[in-house]
Amino acid sequence: MAFRVSPEEDSQIETLVRLTGMTKQDYIMSRLLHRDVVVKGNPRTYKALRDTMGEILTELRRIEAGESIDQELVDLIKTIAAIMDGLQEERK
Numbered sequence: 486m487a488f489r490v491s492p493e494e495d496s497q498i499e500t501l502v503r504l505t506g507m508t509k510q511d512y513i514m515s516r517l518l519h520r521d522v523v524v525k526g527n528p529r530t531y532k533a534l535r536d537t538m539g540e541i542l543t544e545l546r547r548i549e550a551g552e553s554i555d556q557e558l559v560d561l562i563k564t565i566a567a568i569m570d571g572l573q574e575e576r577k
Contacts, residue, residue, distance in 0.1 A: 506530035
């Protein structure tokens with residue numbers, strides 16, 4: 486199966502795949518079939534979270550300088566917050 490997405494959508498999908506630690510195929514299938522996306526906590530996932538948080542910090546600094554915030558950034562922050570919350574629950 487194949488489908489087309491815009492470059493922006495592809496970038497967003499790639500980011501979400503990295504943050505979950507899943508394969509791209511598993512992530513897309515889970516989303517298409519409305520299954521839970523289970524984040525696999527491992528060093529690669531931690532690195533993706535760290536790197537993405539760095540990118541978010543850069544964007545927040547840009548916004549602080551007076552530029553507007555885009556919805557994609559808000560959605561990414563919400564996703565990371567949910568992932569971090571889930572990883573914290575896993576530790577308990």
